[in-house]
Amino acid sequence: MKPSPFEYRAPASVKEVLPLLGLESSVLAGGQSLVPMLNLRLAQPELVVDINGVAELDYIRADGGPLRIGAITRQVALERSELVRERWPLLHKAIRFVGHHQIRSRGTVGGSVAHADPAAELPAALIALGARLHLRSSGGVRALDASEFFLGPLYTAREPGELLVEVEVPKQPDGAGTGFAEHARTHGDFATAGAAAVVAPGGRAGIALLGAGPVPVRAEAAERALAGGAEPREVAALAAQDVDDEHRRALCTELAHRAIEEAMG
Amino acid sequence: MTGPFVGHPVLRREDERILRGRTRYLDDIEPPGAAHVAFVRSPFAHARIGGIDAPDGLAGVHTVITHGDLEGRVTDLPVQGFEGGRVTAEGHPVLAGDEVRYAGQPVAAVLAESRALAEDAAELIEVDYEPLDTVLDARRSEVTMSHWHKVAGDVEGAFESAAYVVRASHALPRLAPVPMEPRGAIASYDEADDMLTVWVSAQDSHRQLAGLAAVLDRPEESIRVIVPDVGGAFGSKGAPAPETMLVAAAAMATGRTVKWAEDREENFVASYQGRGMEADVELALDADGTMLGLRARIWADLGGYLMPTTAIPTHTTAMLMCGVYDIQVADVEIVGRRTNKVPTGPYRGAGRPEAAYFVECTVDVAARELGIDPLELRRRNFIRELPYETALGWTYDSGDYARCLDRAVELLEPERHSDEERVVGTGFGMYVERAGGLFETADAELLPDGRLLVRSGSSPHGQGHDTTFAQIAAERFGVGLDDVEFRFGDSKEVPRGVGTFASRSVAMGGSAVMQAVDALKEKCDAVSARLEPSVSLREIAENEPGLQASARFKSELVFSSGAYGAVVEIERATGRLRVVRVAAVDDAGTIINPLLAEGQVIGGTAQGLGECLVEEAVYDEEGNPTFASFVGYRLLTAAEMPPVVTAFVETPSPLNPLGAKGIGEGGAIGTPGAVANAVADALGGVRIDPPFSENKLWRALREAGA
C-alpha cells in the first residue's frame, strides 16, 4: 500500500507553517496516525506539511503555573518527564496505554489530540484535567477547552487553516489523586473503553470516558455527585449512564469505578 | 560429534542468517527493471462486469491486463476433489471475467515501473460494475459446491434404542491466516529456451509448478519454480494463487520480469481463509454413557469459488466426526456452499480443528445432560485398540487417548470456583488428526569433500526442516551435523515431491531422507569394503565420484492425537475472558527434535487461542470485509499468552521407519475445544461459540443468572 503522490514541505517555524495549511494539506507530526492513512490511501492530500522541524513547538514546561506542552512534543518525552509524572500524574498514567513504545517514540501529544480518535487516551485525560488547547492561524490565536474541542470521530473544532500549537493543563489541586483504566482486546490496541479521573480532597473531580460514544465525554453529573459525597459505585454508574449499549455501559461503569477508586487512593 | 541426534533438542542451524538479517524472502528479491504489479480488485461482493476502461499514457505504466487479454493464455485454476464425494467445477479465474463473486477479487492487473505508480494507475481504471444480490450465509445459500455423505451401520436403530439423544449446534467463524510475510511471486520468461522461471512465497515448489503447468497449459519441464525464504504460510501459501498465475502469464506475454509483492490489505481480503463451518450434531448414548451413534449435518461457507484445495478441509472434517471414540454407527453429511466471500481453504488444521471442536463440545454437552463427569464420559468411550478402522473410513494407525487425557489432567491442575468478581472454569478437548500420506522424495549425494548433500521434496517455511532432517541424516550416515547439507525449494534442484502441508514433513519427508541416506550409506559401505574399512568418506568419494541414492517414500495417512486442557477466568463486571493456563499433550509418535516440536505446539496453541479470544473475519451485510487491516482483525500479542505446559506421548506409527506422525497443527486443533469447554464450565453449561468476546460472555453470565 503506497501513498498517492503529494508535495512535501518541512518548514522550520510556525510562521512558515501557517500559510501552508488548508483543506488540501495534511499536517505531518509523528505520522503514527497520518502515515497509515496515507498508505491505505484513506488520506490523499496534495501537500504534506512536516512540522517535525518546528523546534519552537517541542517543549514541556511549567514555570510555576500550568503545564504547557508544545504540540510536537513526543509522547515518549511526556512519558519520561519527571515533572509530568510528579505533578500531572494522570498524563503519565494515560500515556503508557497509547499504542506501543515504538509508536510513542514518534507520536506527538498534539498529533494525538488533533487526530481525535474516539478511543484515544490523551483526549480523555486532558478533558478530565480541564486542559485548554491553543490554536494558531494566519488570522490569530484562540484557545478552547478540551471538552469543547472534540466534535466527532476524527473530527475536531480545529479549522483547516489552524495549527494546534500548545496543550495547556492547569495546576491541579494539592493532594489530588488520579486514576486511569482501560480495556483493549489486546495490549496496545485501540481501547474498547476507558476512564480518566482526577479527584481532589473535598471531592472536586474531573471524570472523562473514552469509548463511551463518538467523542471522549466529560461526566459532569458524576463529577457533581462525587463532589456531593456519593459513593464511587454510584458515581461510576452516573458517569456511564448515557452509554446506550448494555454491555458497553457495564464496561464503562466498571472502568470508571476503577479509575475513581484509584484516584481516591 | 556423530550423534545420536534424534530425540535431542538441537538448536537450529537456520537461525544465524535470520538473526543477522541475511534472509531473502520474496520481496527482498529485486530483479532490475522488473515490472511491478498492482491489482484492481472488486469493491463489490457480487457484481456483473460490464466493461473495463483503462486510460492510456499513465505515468510509468507498461500495460494493463484484463480477462480478455488472457484469453487463450490461461485457464481457470484447477479444483481438487476428494474420495467418496462430489465437487463442482467452480475453479477460480485468474482475472474476473463478466462476474465477480467476492469483494477483493482481482479484476485487472497494472504493470508499472514501481508499485506506487501501479497503484496510482489502478485508481484511475474504471470498471463498470452492476451490483447483484449477495449471499452471505452458508445455510441459506442455494449453491452447493461440494458434498459428501456417508452412512455406516444401523443409524435409525441406534438412535431409536438410545436412552439419550443429545443435540448440539456449533459454529466456527472464518479466520484469516495472517502469515507475517504476505504472498508474492516474480516471473521471468526466457523465450530462447522457452523456460518460465517463477519465484513464489509458497509452501513448496511442487504444487505451484503443477498449477502453473495446468493453468498456462505448458509442460512441467518448461517451468522452474524457486521457493525462497518464506515468512510463514499456515496453509495459505499451499495452493497457487490466481495472482501468481497472472504474474507468470504477464511475464510470458510482455517479455518482462514481473513482480507482485502482496501487501497486507490484499492479504487480508484476498488470501483464502480458514474455518467457516457450522454443525448440527446428534449423539445417541445408552444409559451408562456408551456412545451408540452419531449424526452430523455440517455446512461449510466456501466463498465464491473453489480454490484448488477449498473442498479438502470439508472432507477431512467429515471423516473425523467420530473423533477418538469407539462409535461404529454414523451418518455424516457435509455440504460446501457458495457465498459471496473470499474462498476458504486449508488453514492450520484444515478441517481437523472443526471436527475436534464439533465433537468435543458435543461430548461435554452430553456429559452435562447425562450427569456424568466429562472426563469419565470420554474414558468410557475411547478407542482402546489400535490400529482402528473408523466407521467413516479412515484407519487410525496408533494412539493412546486415555494416556493423553490423564497426562493433560495432571499437567493442567483443574480449577473451578466462582466468587463475586470472577468465575473460573476448566475444560478439556481431545483431538485426532490426519497427517502425512501420499509420498515424499529425497536424493542423497556424497560430495567430493566427503560431506553429505541431501535434496528433499519437503519445503520449510519456519518449521526448521534443515535442522530436523539434518539430525536424521547425520545420525543415519554416521557423521556430524556440520557434515550434512540440505537443499529445498528449487524445482530444478530437488526431486519432484509432494510438499509441506498436513503436518507431513517428518513422517514423509524425514522418512524419505532416512531411506535415501540409508541407501547411500550402503553404497559407501560397499566401496569401503572393497578398499579398506578405515577409509574416509572423502576417500570413498575420490575413489567413486558421484555416489548417490534416491528414495520415494509412500505411506497411508498417519494419525496424531492429543488432549488439551484449559483453565479460564471470566470477570463478571465486564465479561472479560482470561485464559489462565493451557496444558497441551500431543501424540505425534516419535519426536525428532523436542525443542522444535514444542515450538510448533505453542505456535499452534497461540493461533487456537487467537481464534478463541480475538480473531474473526467478519463481512458486513453487504459483503464488505471489515478486516482489511489490523484494525479490523486482531492477533494476540505476547502480553496475552498464558503459560502453556506441553508434553508428548509417543505411540510410534507403524507406517514409517521413523515412527513419526505430525506435530505442526495439534496446537491449533486441540485448543479451541478445550477453551470452549472451559468457558461453558465457567458459565454453568451455557454454550458459546468463538470468539469469546466480552460482550457475549457478559450477556451469557447475566442470562445464566450467575
Place this chain on the structure above:
Amino acid sequence: MKISVQINGRTYEGDAEPRTLLSDFIRHGAGLTGTKVGCEQGVCGACTVQLDGEAVRSCLMLAVQANGRTLRTVEGLAADGGLHPLQSAFHEAHALQCGFCTPGFLMSMDAFIREHPDADEDQLREALSGNLCRCTGYLGIVEAVEHAAREMREA
C-alpha cells in the same frame, strides 16, 4: 529529493520521492533487506529500526524525514562478528521460526531494554506487544528477552 542517511555507520545517498516510505528506502534504496515490511500500518512491527537509538516504525516515516539522521538496522546489531545478547538468546530459546518478524523484535527490544534495564516480566511482555509473531506463540521470545535483559544488565 536527494537524501543522505547514516545507516549502521555508513552513509547511504539516494533520491526519494516525498511519498517514499523509509522502509522502502532502507530496503530498496540502501539495499538493506534485513528490515522487513509486514503491514505498512504500524501494527506488526516487522519494520522496526532505530532512529537515533529509539525504536521506530520505518513504514510510518517518509524517507525524506530521515535525511541527515542516523539509523541502525538489524544488520548493524551484532558487534564485529559476534552476536548481540538478544540474538544469542533468541537462538537458544528457539524464539524464531520463519524469522520474518525477528529483526523487528530485535531492534525493538534492544532499544527497550537499554532504556529499561530493570523491566520485569510484565513490563517486558507489554513492550513485546508492539511486535507481532504468528509462528512461535511468543513464549520462547519472552524467555529470550528475559535472559538477554539479564545479560545486558550485567554487562
